[in-house]
Amino acid sequence: MNHASIPRIAYGCLAALALAGAAPVALADSSGKWQSGKEVYDKVCGYCHESGVGPVITGRDLPADYIRYVVRHGNRAMPSFRPSEIDDDMLAAVARLVSGKQVQ
Ligand code: HEC
Incomplete structure (x- = not known):
């Protein structure tokens, strides 16, 4: 995993922090x-x-x-995520989960 990807996620979340005033988002495990x-x-x-x-x-x-499209490309305040941040398999899994087609 490419650690250069972490600041980008963190950056997206800084915007959220500013809005939400909440704790930092967790990243993938070690x-x-x-x-x-x-x-x-x-x-x-x-x-x-x-x-x-x-x-x-x-x-x-x-x-x-x-x-999947929105996650890869972003949309206004929605940040985009590269494959180095969320790979295609995990993106497909989360897209199925969110769409309600499959749990996990
Ligand atoms: C930093 C905050 C943030 C994170 C993290 C984030 N999103 Fe978003 N997302 C947004 C915002 C804000 C919008 C609304 C964008 C707009 O319309 O201006 C949005 C919009 C969307 C939409 C479009 C919703 C609609 O009504 O059409 C989808 C789909 C979506 N996000 C999926 C995801 C998924 C899946 C993830 C995790 C991989 C994710 N987002 C992570 C902030 C975030």
Whole structure:
């Protein structure tokens, strides 16, 4: 895992910190790998999307393709995440989870 990716996530979260005044978001564990889509959601997405910084994204039947697109490309206040930050497998997993198509 490329540690150069960490400041970018942290930077995105600084914006959230400014808005939410909350604690820093957790990053992938020491192996540098996310374990599941749920972990990505809980530690990255949920930081904004469960706190009111971003809109609620679960339970809305958002298409997984759309979720993957937004995560890779960003959208206004939504930061983009590179494959070095969230790899394709984990992105697919979190997109399925958020879309409601699959848990984990
Ligand atoms: C730093 C805060 C932050 C993080 C972290 C974050 N988001 Fe977002 N996200 C936002 C904000 C703010 C918006 C609303 C953007 C706008 O419309 O201006 C958004 C929008 C979205 C949307 C579009 C929602 C809609 O109503 O169309 C999706 C999908 C989304 N985020 C998915 C994710 C996923 C999946 C993750 C985790 C990999 C994630 N986001 C992480 C802040 C964040």
